[in-house]
Amino acid sequence: MTTMTGTxxxxxxxxxxxxxxxxxxxxTRESAIIGLLVLVVVVASVTVRGFGxxxxxxxxxxxxxxxxxxxxxxxxxxxxxxxDLSVGxxxxxxxxxxxxxxxxxxxxxxxxxxxxxxxxxGGAFNGFLVTVVGLPSxxxxxxxxxxxxxxxxxLLGTTAVTDFPETWTALAKARIAGTTIPYIMVPxxxxxxxxxxxxxxxxxxxxxxxxGLSKDAARFSGVDVERMKFILFVLxxxxxxxxxxxxxxxxxxxxxxNATGLELQVIAAVVLGGVSVFGGRGALHGVVAAAVLxxxxxxxxxxxxxxxxxxxxxxxxxxxxxxxxxxxxxRLQQSRRRPGRxxxxxxxxxx
Amino acid sequence: MTFARKRxxxxxxxxxxxxxxxxxxxxxxxxxxxxxxxxxDSENLSITFLPKNLGNPYFDxxxxxxxxxxxxxxxxxxxxxxxEATPDxxxxxxxxxxxxxxxxxxxSANDPNAICDxxxxxxxxxxxxxxxxxxTNPDCRDLFxxxxxxxxxxKIQVDLIAEQIGDDGEIAILSASANATNQNAWIEDMExxxxxxxxxxxxxEVVYGDDDDQTSFDKTAALLQSHPNLKGxxxxxxxxxxxxxxxxxxxxxxxxxxxxxxxxxxxxREYVEDGTVTAFALWNPEDLGYLAAWAAQALxxxxxxxxxxxxxxxxxxxxxxxxxxxxxxxxxxxxxxADNIGDFDF
Numbered sequence: 187m188t189t190m191t192g193t194x195x196x197x198x199x200x201x202x203x204x205x206x207x208x209x210x211x212x213x214t215r216e217s218a219i220i221g222l223l224v225l226v227v228v229v230a231s232v233t234v235r236g237f238g239x240x241x242x243x244x245x246x247x248x249x250x251x252x253x254x255x256x257x258x259x260x261x262x263x264x265x266x267x268x269x270d271l272s273v274g275x276x277x278x279x280x281x282x283x284x285x286x287x288x289x290x291x292x293x294x295x296x297x298x299x300x301x302x303x304x305x306x307x308g309g310a311f312n313g314f315l316v317t318v319v320g321l322p323s324x325x326x327x328x329x330x331x332x333x334x335x336x337x338x339x340x341l342l343g344t345t346a347v348t349d350f351p352e353t354w355t356a357l358a359k360a361r362i363a364g365t366t367i368p369y370i371m372v373p374x375x376x377x378x379x380x381x382x383x384x385x386x387x388x389x390x391x392x393x394x395x396x397x398g399l400s401k402d403a404a405r406f407s408g409v410d411v412e413r414m415k416f417i418l419f420v421l422x423x424x425x426x427x428x429x430x431x432x433x434x435x436x437x438x439x440x441x442x443x444n445a446t447g448l449e450l451q452v453i454a455a456v457v458l459g460g461v462s463v464f465g466g467r468g469a470l471h472g473v474v475a476a477a478v479l480x481x482x483x484x485x486x487x488x489x490x491x492x493x494x495x496x497x498x499x500x501x502x503x504x505x506x507x508x509x510x511x512x513x514x515x516x517r518l519q520q521s522r523r524r525p526g527r528x529x530x531x532x533x534x535x536x537x
Numbered sequence: 538m539t540f541a542r543k544r545x546x547x548x549x550x551x552x553x554x555x556x557x558x559x560x561x562x563x564x565x566x567x568x569x570x571x572x573x574x575x576x577x578d579s580e581n582l583s584i585t586f587l588p589k590n591l592g593n594p595y596f597d598x599x600x601x602x603x604x605x606x607x608x609x610x611x612x613x614x615x616x617x618x619x620x621e622a623t624p625d626x627x628x629x630x631x632x633x634x635x636x637x638x639x640x641x642x643x644x645s646a647n648d649p650n651a652i653c654d655x656x657x658x659x660x661x662x663x664x665x666x667x668x669x670x671x672x673t674n675p676d677c678r679d680l681f682x683x684x685x686x687x688x689x690x691x692k693i694q695v696d697l698i699a700e701q702i703g704d705d706g707e708i709a710i711l712s713a714s715a716n717a718t719n720q721n722a723w724i725e726d727m728e729x730x731x732x733x734x735x736x737x738x739x740x741x742e743v744v745y746g747d748d749d750d751q752t753s754f755d756k757t758a759a760l761l762q763s764h765p766n767l768k769g770x771x772x773x774x775x776x777x778x779x780x781x782x783x784x785x786x787x788x789x790x791x792x793x794x795x796x797x798x799x800x801x802x803x804x805x806r807e808y809v810e811d812g813t814v815t816a817f818a819l820w821n822p823e824d825l826g827y828l829a830a831w832a833a834q835a836l837x838x839x840x841x842x843x844x845x846x847x848x849x850x851x852x853x854x855x856x857x858x859x860x861x862x863x864x865x866x867x868x869x870x871x872x873x874x875a876d877n878i879g880d881f882d883f
Contacts (some may be wrong), residue, residue, distance in 0.1 A: 493618075
């Protein structure tokens with residue numbers, strides 16, 4: 187496992203695998219975020235009045251559920267080196283579509299299906315422009331960010347639809363019996379397992395990393411880059427639409443401006459979680475921990491009566507620090523590694 | 538071979554995601570364990586103001602009043618709120634207040650329904666909920682502090698214009714949009730008042746500026762063109778009155794055609810100072826916040842429950858009575874003129 191036999195017959199040491207397993211597991215970006223999360227939770231429980239009660243967990247999970255959900259496909263997209271900025275607007279559009287359909291007399295279940303379909307179509311539209319037309323995803327999804335939001339606001343104007351079946355709105359906020367964990371965590375955990383398997387334990391997932399590291403190398407080794415990206419954008423649209431339905435139910439209100447700016451919170455969580463914006467690096471456990479960390483920090487600061495602008499500053503500084511720290515650590519490791527390089531260089535240059 | 542496998546895997550992933558999201562939806566049943574808030578005790582005079590958004594001069598003024606009141610009765614005052622005026626952002630702050638177990642939450646709602654459940658959870662945990670400025674559904678708050686009634690708003694504007702044009706002549710109304718509920722109710726009341734009490738004043742036209750600055754500006758110009766004998770304009774919307782004042786102040790009609798209506802001091806200051814506008818009306822948000830804080834205090838101490846006919850003292854504003862639908866009326870609208878406009882900043 188720690189070595190790999192190349193076609194040159196020489197034993198090559200893969201730099202990342204040179205250290206023992208426990209060090210590789212513990213000294214990672216993801217572990218650092220998890221450690222920070224534990225630290226913040228402990229500190230907040232001790233110092234912030236009202237944080238240490240069970241209800242905190244309920245509100246916290248309800249607040250970050252849309253971010254957690256969308257962060258799953260977003261991680262995969264960002265590992266390929268692409269980005270999807272339209273997810274927040276898709277949440278709004280799916281919320282409005284659900285609302286308009288319910289208002290038109292369609293049963294809620296069917297309305298939700300229509301909203302999911304809109305998510306798939308919207309995601310496919312993104313995927314089409316990125317893969318078939320070949321435009322950069324940043325430009326495409328800035329466009330669809332405006333487009334989806336425009337559609338959402340256009341459909342409902344400044345009005346809101348608030349007539350949703352009581353059973354569904356209650357379910358969106360209900361807690362699993364005997365715990366303080368809301369039900370939305372059930373679909374999230376199922377999706378989490380699916381995405382973890384998809385990204386970390388299938389050829390599809392290895393293809394995602396391969397694309398992020400080098401698109402051309404991935405293509406030459408038989409990865410259908412376009413098709414994979416297309417699927418990822420469709421997944422993002424679908425999950426965003428699902429988050430939109432949850433959003434609608436949780437607030438009992440479908441409005442054109444629902445979830446404005448959510449995409450930035452999702453991307454913040456993904457980047458803080460250790461996914462490289464250049465692609466090729468990242469893991470889902472880091473992203474989940476980062477999303478929870480951001481949620482815990484804002485929850486604790488709100489409880490300490492700190493205003494929203496300060497909360498934004500704290501989250502922003504944390505994000506910048508994490509990116510800076512990652513690149514500084516990277517550079518340090520590289521400069522430390524250089525002296526011990528000769529044996530490897532000799533073997534690997536021979537082709 | 539790998540292509541086929543990858544395709545199968547990818548299709549399976551999409552299918553499984555779709556299936557599971559739907560399956561997740563289909564989970565029914567309601568858990569719901571009781572909340573353990575620390576609220577509900579009559580000594581807990583910590584009062585949190587949650588305006589529509591922070592950094593809004595109108596709410597800065599109302600919070601100033603609220604804070605002054607809380608200081609007078611010796612409680613603790615806090616102001617929290619989102620940066621953007623959206624209901625979903627308000628919900629987090631309502632939840633936070635529930636966790637903190639504050640005595641009362643004083644809210645201006647961004648949506649009458651969306652924050653309802655969160656408010657009711659807060660009330661279940663013993664937090665008293667007072668809405669001001671913008672109400673929620675009556676069943677999710679204990680008390681609503683109403684800034685003004687439709688009759689009060691209609692009457693003050695008719696009185697002001699009658700005074701300014703000498704109770705005689707042609708007037709017009711520059712409203713918001715043709716289907717704005719508030720404005721239409723006020724216009725109806727104003728028409729009634731004019732017919733009953735001011736027979737010499739004729740309302741010649743109602744035009745709609747759609748609460749758009751440029752449209753309101755153009756409509757003012759058109760009004761003055763088509764009605765050469767016009768003596769006064771009422772604009773029961775803050776956008777309309779500011780646009781009309783801007784037009785009048787640079788035209789020959791300045792000082793000849795009276796203008797009044799509902800406006801904010803910051804928007805109207807220069808036109809009051811240059812003589813375009815003599816007086817206009819609105820409620821005083823500082824008093825509104827002040828009254829809301831006293832009402833919250835009365836609810837916490839149990840002095841009132843929100844039932845019709847309950848009375849409570851509100852410091853310098855005097856005694857108030859709870860009306861129908863658990864609503865307390867601040868009083869008559871406040872008239873701003875050259876003498877007092879300097880005292881306000883919103």
